[in-house]
Amino acid sequence: MLTKRQNLVEVMKGGNPDRFVKQYECFNMIMNTPITRKKPPIGGEIVNEWGVTTRWPEGQIGAFPVHDEEHTVVKDITKWRDVVKAPNIKFPAEAWAEAKASAAAVDRTEQYCTVFVAPGLFEHVHYLMSMEEALMAFYEEPEAMHELIEYLTDWEIELAKEFITHIKPDALFHHDDWGSQINSFLSPSMFEEFFLEPYKRIYGFYKENGVELVVHHSDSYAANLVPYMIDMGIDIWQGVMKTNNIPELIKKYGEKITFMGGLHSGEIDFPGWTQDIIATEVEKACTEYGKLYYIPGSSQGLAISSFPGVYEATDEEIEKMSKKMF
Amino acid sequence: MSKLQDVKLNVEKGKTKLVAGLVQEALDEGNAAKDILQAMVDSMGVVGDKFSSGEIFVPEMLIAAKAMAKGVDVLRPHLAGEGSVSLGTCIIGTVAGDLHDIGKNLVSMMIESAGFDMVDIGVDVPAQKFVDTIKENENVKLVACSALLTTTMPALKEAVATIKGSGLEGFKVMVGGAPITAEFAAEIGADGFAPDAGSAAVKAKELAQA
Numbered sequence: 001m002l003t004k005r006q007n008l009v010e011v012m013k014g015g016n017p018d019r020f021v022k023q024y025e026c027f028n029m030i031m032n033t034p035i036t037r038k039k040p041p042i043g044g045e046i047v048n049e050w051g052v053t054t055r056w057p058e059g060q061i062g063a064f065p066v067h068d069e070e071h072t073v074v075k076d077i078t079k080w081r082d083v084v085k086a087p088n089i090k091f092p093a094e095a096w097a098e099a100k101a102s103a104a105a106v107d108r109t110e111q112y113c114t115v116f117v118a119p120g121l122f123e124h125v126h127y128l129m130s131m132e133e134a135l136m137a138f139y140e141e142p143e144a145m146h147e148l149i150e151y152l153t154d155w156e157i158e159l160a161k162e163f164i165t166h167i168k169p170d171a172l173f174h175h176d177d178w179g180s181q182i183n184s185f186l187s188p189s190m191f192e193e194f195f196l197e198p199y200k201r202i203y204g205f206y207k208e209n210g211v212e213l214v215v216h217h218s219d220s221y222a223a224n225l226v227p228y229m230i231d232m233g234i235d236i237w238q239g240v241m242k243t244n245n246i247p248e249l250i251k252k253y254g255e256k257i258t259f260m261g262g263l264h265s266g267e268i269d270f271p272g273w274t275q276d277i278i279a280t281e282v283e284k285a286c287t288e289y290g291k292l293y294y295i296p297g298s299s300q301g302l303a304i305s306s307f308p309g310v311y312e313a314t315d316e317e318i319e320k321m322s323k324k325m326f
Numbered sequence: 327m328s329k330l331q332d333v334k335l336n337v338e339k340g341k342t343k344l345v346a347g348l349v350q351e352a353l354d355e356g357n358a359a360k361d362i363l364q365a366m367v368d369s370m371g372v373v374g375d376k377f378s379s380g381e382i383f384v385p386e387m388l389i390a391a392k393a394m395a396k397g398v399d400v401l402r403p404h405l406a407g408e409g410s411v412s413l414g415t416c417i418i419g420t421v422a423g424d425l426h427d428i429g430k431n432l433v434s435m436m437i438e439s440a441g442f443d444m445v446d447i448g449v450d451v452p453a454q455k456f457v458d459t460i461k462e463n464e465n466v467k468l469v470a471c472s473a474l475l476t477t478t479m480p481a482l483k484e485a486v487a488t489i490k491g492s493g494l495e496g497f498k499v500m501v502g503g504a505p506i507t508a509e510f511a512a513e514i515g516a517d518g519f520a521p522d523a524g525s526a527a528v529k530a531k532e533l534a535q536a
Contacts, residue, residue, distance in 0.1 A: 187385075
């Protein structure tokens with residue numbers, strides 16, 4: 001039997017996996033670093049390292065940045081330099097002790113020692129200035145947007161240096177939602193203009209420094225961006241939704257990128273979920289998308305579920321499909 | 327090219343810095359404010375169709391709506407004298423328990439561009455608040471309710487039932503949001519459904535003029 005890690009490699013290279021990869025089983029995420037980004041607790045509010053006020057109201061399945069007049073950080077994109085200040089990410093070795101211990105405990109024959117980065121460049125920009133203002137600024141103030149993105153990219157590379165120095169990860173799990181369920185937020189040409197080179201720099205840096213695998217989360221439609229994903233060095237697109245025509249993507253790009261997802265959180269992870277619903281969805285996904293270049297899993301951006309039991313139930317059903325199909 | 331055509335084209339292209347001047351020039355040439363407004367509404371119709379078909383993306387739609395808003399600012403004092411050109415008032419909000427506002431804001435912008443006066447009551451709106459807002463506003467022709475999560479679909483159902491059960495009349499109720507389908511909309515008694523912001527504007531007009 002292959003190790004989890006060997007099995008993933010077989011899936012990705014179109015070789016001979018001996019079972020389906022179960023969601024995030026190959027990734028041991030090191031979350032206890034001093035530079036892992038802050039998130040508000042459920043029911044709470046924080047001002048994050050960049051000054052963005054973020055709330056996680058009770059009963060919601062995620063946190064939201066607050067963009068009213070009082071809280072928006074960048075009110076005038078042409079003056080972003082006056083208000084955007086990169087947080088300190090240099091911490092003494094002692095502050096890394098816990099994370100180093102977690103990293104040392106990872107059995108790297110089974111799992112990838114994985115660092116987690118969120119939000120990515122696109123999300124970061126709209127966290128700072130609101131989605132609507134950010135999207136219009138790509139047209140109205142492109143130079144300022146390029147400058148701000150370059151500043152954030154430089155900072156992400158500094159962040160990468162810290163992770164690499166202290167933890168020596170062999171995988172990166174990086175979030176940046178690039179679309180809605182039905183389309184990418186930006187046109188492919190605008191995406192290319194603003195984000196291709198910055199991401200090539202970031203992902204290239206990780207790969208030049210020992211990171212074998214770049215996993216990018218965007219739980220959205222983004223089929224039109226897959227050529228750029230490949231170009232920027234993404235190995236696995238996590239969060240691929242059914243609106244993307246996954247079989248066609250696998251056929252066209254599978255040898256260059258693996259697709260992880262195909263199960264919509266909204267359809268399996270809700271208060272009234274049942275094992276049967278999950279079984280049906282998992283069977284559909286595994287049958288339709290197949291054994292190679294595909295990892296079945298929820299579109300959720302971490303190894304968790306919003307409602308207790310869903311993640312484990314999904315794993316169970318994937319295991320059943322492995323027994324049927326391998 | 328006629329000045330009206332010029333206005334139309336530049337709204338469609340989202341030329342936010344040019345449209346106000348072009349609208350002024352169109353007025354100076356003697357075009358009626360209502361006709362200029364209609365030209366801009368028509369261009370937003372084109373923008374909405376292109377968005378629905380995937381030809382353009384959210385930034386292009388936003389920037390076109392912003393360009394139109396700049397034109398409307400120039401027209402506003404002139405429109406007052408020409409009688410109402412509004413299709414009526416549209417109340418819009420995201421239902422209780424749901425804090426998503428981006429999709430709702432896009433829909434609001436597009437419905438406004440189609441010629442409605444918008445009353446945006448925000449996110450996490452209790453069902454009764456929709457009813458109270460209908461009572462507080464005149465000429466309400468449309469109520470648009472949004473839900474972005476499968477977990478808030480029951481709240482959407484409750485909002486539609488509360489609005490419909492309020493005994494108030496003279497308006498239609500439309501719904502939308504990522505998990506919402508035409509079937510679900512029909513099942514909960516909504517009068518209309520739109521899958522995206524572009525078609526929401528078309529559906530809004532259709533419902534208000536029915």
